Amino acid sequence: MHRWTAVAADARAESPTALTSVTIVVPTYREAENLPLLIDRVAEVRRASGLAFDLLFMDDDSRDGSEAVVGARLEPWVQLVVRTDERGLSQAVLEGMRRARGEVLVCMDADLSHPVEAIPVMVSKLEEGADFVFGSRYVDGGSTADDWGFLRWLNSRVATLLARPLTSVRDPMAGFFALRRATFDQGQDLNPVGYKIGLELIVKCRCERVVEVPIHFEQRRFGKSKLSLKQQLLYLQHLRRLYVFRFGLWSQLAQFLAVGGIGTVVNLAVLTLLLAAGVAAQAAVAAAILVSMCSNFLLNRRFSFSYARGGSWVRQFLGFTAASSFGAVVNYATTLFALGRLGGAPPQVAALVGIAAGTAFNFLTSRYLVFRMSHVRTSGR
Numbered sequence: 001m002h003r004w005t006a007v008a009a010d011a012r013a014e015s016p017t018a019l020t021s022v023t024i025v026v027p028t029y030r031e032a033e034n035l036p037l038l039i040d041r042v043a044e045v046r047r048a049s050g051l052a053f054d055l056l057f058m059d060d061d062s063r064d065g066s067e068a069v070v071g072a073r074l075e076p077w078v079q080l081v082v083r084t085d086e087r088g089l090s091q092a093v094l095e096g097m098r099r100a101r102g103e104v105l106v107c108m109d110a111d112l113s114h115p116v117e118a119i120p121v122m123v124s125k126l127e128e129g130a131d132f133v134f135g136s137r138y139v140d141g142g143s144t145a146d147d148w149g150f151l152r153w154l155n156s157r158v159a160t161l162l163a164r165p166l167t168s169v170r171d172p173m174a175g176f177f178a179l180r181r182a183t184f185d186q187g188q189d190l191n192p193v194g195y196k197i198g199l200e201l202i203v204k205c206r207c208e209r210v211v212e213v214p215i216h217f218e219q220r221r222f223g224k225s226k227l228s229l230k231q232q233l234l235y236l237q238h239l240r241r242l243y244v245f246r247f248g249l250w251s252q253l254a255q256f257l258a259v260g261g262i263g264t265v266v267n268l269a270v271l272t273l274l275l276a277a278g279v280a281a282q283a284a285v286a287a288a289i290l291v292s293m294c295s296n297f298l299l300n301r302r303f304s305f306s307y308a309r310g311g312s313w314v315r316q317f318l319g320f321t322a323a324s325s326f327g328a329v330v331n332y333a334t335t336l337f338a339l340g341r342l343g344g345a346p347p348q349v350a351a352l353v354g355i356a357a358g359t360a361f362n363f364l365t366s367r368y369l370v371f372r373m374s375h376v377r378t379s380g381r
C-alpha cells in the first residue's frame, strides 16, 4: 500500500497538469460500522500523498447511526449528505459528483473493499492523460479476497463479458474509479438504472482513454452487501440502454433481428400446436403468421424501438402490420427478380436475397415511419 503512495507523490511533483483537489464520493446505505475505519484510512493517505482529499458520504437515510458516527468525526474535509427523497446507489453517486468540490472525482464503496491507498496512483494516471481510471481486480497485480465464492466470481465475470462491446476494460464492475470533474461535466443524458455507475460514466462521458490500476479487493468485514437479484436484472436493462446510446441504429437493428428470430420460433410453435389440434393447414398458417406478427409488434415496441412507447399503440400496430405485409410483397418480388437473375443458383439463394430485402424494408419502415423518433418521450430509454 505504501508503494502506491510513494509513486504517486513523485509523479505529481510540480507538474503543470497536476490535479490537486480530490473529492471521494462514497455512497452509503447502512454502513455505520465501516465509516470511522474508512475516515481513518483516508486521513492517512491524505497526509502521506499531499493531495487535498475531501470525503463526501452520500447516505440514503440509513438510520443506523451513520450520521452520529460521522458527526463525531466531523472535520472540514469530511461531509455527509442524507438523501431522503429517493433511494438508489447510482443516483446517490451522481448527486455526490454534482456537489463535489474537487477537480478529481473518485467513487468508492464504504465497506473497505477498495484500497484508499490506490487513489494517488489513479490521480497520477489522470494527470498523464487518462480520461477515466478504474481500480481493477482482473489486471496483472490485481486480486480478490480468497473467500469470494464461486457464484459471486461467476456473476462478476458474466456481467463483465456482457459489457465487452462497450469497453475493453477488464473490470468495469468494481465500483472504484476516478475521473476529472471536467469529464464528468461532459456527460450526456446520465440516467443510470441499478449499480453500474462506472460503466454509465465511461459510455455517456465518451471516455476514450480508460485505464486500470491493479487493486486487491477485500471482502467486506461489517454489514451486508446490498447487491440484490433485482439489481442484477436492472443491469440487463442498463446494458441495453448503453448499447442504444453507443451503437444507435445498429443496436436497434440487432434487437429487430433478434425479435424476428423469436417471431420465427413463435410462428412454428403456433403452427405445430394448431396442426396437432386438427386445425386445417390454411387456417393454421394464417393464425401462426398473425400471432407472430403480434409478438413481433409487442417486442419491437418494448425493446427495439422503446423510445416510441409514448405513441398511440393502435396507430403503431396498424402501421406495423401494414409495413410487414408490404414487406412480404417486397420479399416475394425480390425473390422472383433474383430467380431470374441468378441463373443456375438454387432457388434457396434467391429466397435468401428476398428475405434480406424484405427484412431491410420492414426494419426501415418500422424505424422511420411506424416508430418515428418524433414519438420520443424522454431521453435515455
Ligand SMILES: Nc1nc2c(ncn2[C@@H]2O[C@H](COP(=O)(O)OP(=O)(O)O)[C@@H](O)[C@H]2O)c(=O)[nH]1
Binding pocket: 026, 027, 028, 029, 030, 031, 058, 059, 060, 087, 088, 089, 092, 108, 109, 110, 111, 175, 224, 225, 226, 227
Ligand atoms: N446511497 C446509497 N448507497 C448505497 C445503496 N445501495 C448500496 N449502497 C452503497 O454502495 C456501495 C456498494 O454497495 P455494496 O453493498 O458494497 O455492493 P457490492 O460491493 O456489490 O456487494 C456501499 O458503500 C453501499 O453502502 C443505496 O441505495 N443508496
Ligand SMILES: [Mg+2]
Binding pocket: 109, 111, 113, 220, 225
Ligand atoms: Mg461493496
